[in-house]
Amino acid sequence: xxxxxxxxxxxxxxxxxxxxxxxxxxxxxxxxxxxxxxxxxxxxxxxxxxxxxxxxxxxxxxxxxxxxxxxxxxxxxxxxxxxxxxxxxxxxxxxxxxxxxxxxxxxxxxxxxxxxxxxxxxxxxxxxxxxxxxxxxxxxxxxxxxxxxxxxxxxxxxxxxxxxxxxxxxxxxxxxxxxxxxxxxxxxxx
Amino acid sequence: xxxxxxxxxxxxxxxxxxxxxxxxxxxxxxxxxxxxxxxxxxxxxxxxxxxxxxxxxxxxxxxxxxxxxxxxxxxxxxxxxxxxxxxxxxxxxxxxxxxxxxxxxxxxxxxxxxxxxxxxxxxxxxxxxxxxxxxxxxxxxxxxxxxxxxxxxxxxxxxxxxxxxxxxxxxxxxxxxxxxxxxxxxxxxx
Numbered sequence: 014x015x016x017x018x019x020x021x022x023x024x025x026x027x028x029x030x031x032x033x034x035x036x037x038x039x040x041x042x043x044x045x046x047x048x049x050x051x052x053x054x055x056x057x058x059x060x061x062x063x064x065x066x067x068x069x070x071x072x073x074x075x076x077x078x079x080x081x082x083x084x085x086x087x088x089x090x091x092x093x094x095x096x097x098x099x100x101x102x103x104x105x106x107x108x109x110x111x112x113x114x115x116x117x118x119x120x121x122x123x124x125x126x127x128x129x130x131x132x133x134x135x136x137x138x139x140x141x142x143x144x145x146x147x148x149x150x151x152x153x154x155x156x157x158x159x160x161x162x163x164x165x166x167x168x169x170x171x172x173x174x175x176x177x178x179x180x181x182x183x184x185x186x187x188x189x190x191x192x193x194x195x196x197x198x199x200x201x202x203x
Numbered sequence: 204x205x206x207x208x209x210x211x212x213x214x215x216x217x218x219x220x221x222x223x224x225x226x227x228x229x230x231x232x233x234x235x236x237x238x239x240x241x242x243x244x245x246x247x248x249x250x251x252x253x254x255x256x257x258x259x260x261x262x263x264x265x266x267x268x269x270x271x272x273x274x275x276x277x278x279x280x281x282x283x284x285x286x287x288x289x290x291x292x293x294x295x296x297x298x299x300x301x302x303x304x305x306x307x308x309x310x311x312x313x314x315x316x317x318x319x320x321x322x323x324x325x326x327x328x329x330x331x332x333x334x335x336x337x338x339x340x341x342x343x344x345x346x347x348x349x350x351x352x353x354x355x356x357x358x359x360x361x362x363x364x365x366x367x368x369x370x371x372x373x374x375x376x377x378x379x380x381x382x383x384x385x386x387x388x389x390x391x392x393x
Binding site for chain 1: 345356364
């Protein structure tokens with residue numbers, strides 16, 4: 014039996030991504046977002062929704078660029094912190110001890126210590142209710158060599174990303190593999 | 204040291220959602236998508252990107268409605284299958300033995316056996332490269348009573364959603380809790 018919980022933003026699963034930008038003075042900033050996801054395969058694009066009061070909003074509008082940084086489990090505290098304070102009055106890199114590195118493709122900083130980084134140029138922005146959705150064209154994906162498998166592909170168990178549970182406001186690690194895609198459903202194909 | 208993997212749609216983490224629609228003859232259909240995410244808090248909205256050849260694309264355009272269904276781990280095979288065949292020539296509900304139920308808020312079917320369901324009316328659609336992004340206003344979230352905690356909130360360990368790893372085309376379960384949001388980062392706030 015199903016129970017109605019009403020109109021709300023409950024989805025499984027929400028990612029945890031950290032958006033890197035420069036402000037007008039060149040100060041690097043980071044903020045954490047969960048309203049995000051891939052939105053196009055070609056060109057490869059990622060969408061991130063932000064509200065106008067966010068410091069990052071103005072930075073993206075000005076620089077037309079941002080990075081999407083994937084924290085590993087080791088940085089759950091930093092990622093949480095990056096969503097709790099504003100870059101308007103805080104230098105979050107300095108406070109956290111993490112290191113900003115200028116992107117090689119776009120005018121935005123990425124987080125050196127995070128295992129996966131997407132460099133994005135602002136392709137489009139859409140107004141949706143109280144949010145602005147920024148669509149970034151992914152110009153490059155950079156990964157730490159240490160998270161690569163021998164086959165050259167990133168290994169989930171080494172990247173160790175985590176998700177956000179909006180129902181209970183909690184972070185969860187990723188667990189075990191439960192099947193190969195485009196394969197485990199083949200039996201039903203008949 | 205970071206290594207460039209080029210321009211590609213690698214993100215952590217991708218959700219696995221199943222989109223429910225009716226076709227023009229009223230036949231219920233489901234397809235699996237990973238290019239999806241929440242895109243607005245108010246009104247609550249979810250974005251799903253589809254390509255025009257998909258059967259679901261025409262169904263959403265015609266009915267202006269869809270559901271977003273979250274499969275539990277038990278249904279990883281069915282979810283995989285729903286992404287492998289087209290509703291043009293297959294009755295995926297019949298083939299999988301799952302049960303379509305007409306939404307109470309929108310003209311779209313949801314999957315009875317899946318623990319969490321979002322009923323969405325088409326609010327907007329945006330063209331982004333080869334994809335069309337459908338923005339659905341979430342009119343209701345329905346959950347199985349069995350996944351609720353005593354406090355009335357859905358429990359991750361009972362919903363048991365899973366994610367998609369695009370790097371290795373594999374599905375992963377969710378693991379342990381690693382911290383409370385808006386809390387574990389407080390130490391850094393100083």
